[in-house]
Amino acid sequence: MFAVYDTTNATRRSFRAAFATFDEACGYVEALSPICFERDADHPGCADAYMPGGMIYVIEAEVAA
Numbered sequence: 094m095f096a097v098y099d100t101t102n103a104t105r106r107s108f109r110a111a112f113a114t115f116d117e118a119c120g121y122v123e124a125l126s127p128i129c130f131e132r133d134a135d136h137p138g139c140a141d142a143y144m145p146g147g148m149i150y151v152i153e154a155e156v157a158a
Contacts, residue, residue, distance in 0.1 A: 094155040095138060097122060099148050106151065115140075118152045125150070 095118040100106035112118040115138050123130055127142035127150065138154030 096153050096155050098151045098153070100151060101147060101149070109150070111155070115152070115154070122150050122152060 095112045095115050097109040097118055098106040099109055110121060119140060122142045127144050129143045131141055133139040140152040142150040144150060
């Protein structure tokens with residue numbers, strides 16, 4: 094599972110959606126027309142999108158407990 098969160102700072106974030114694949118999560122965020130979208134080269138399954146107005150959308154791989 095891949096979760097999408099939105100945030101305006103490092104300590105507070107809100108859950109937006111969950112997807113079975115990373116590509117589905119990326120498609121969801123890219124459809125929101127971010128100013129910049131970057132996949133995290135150091136952390137597979139993670140990405141950040143910088144939105145108009147200062148919001149940041151974060152995609153993270155959910156770790157199974």
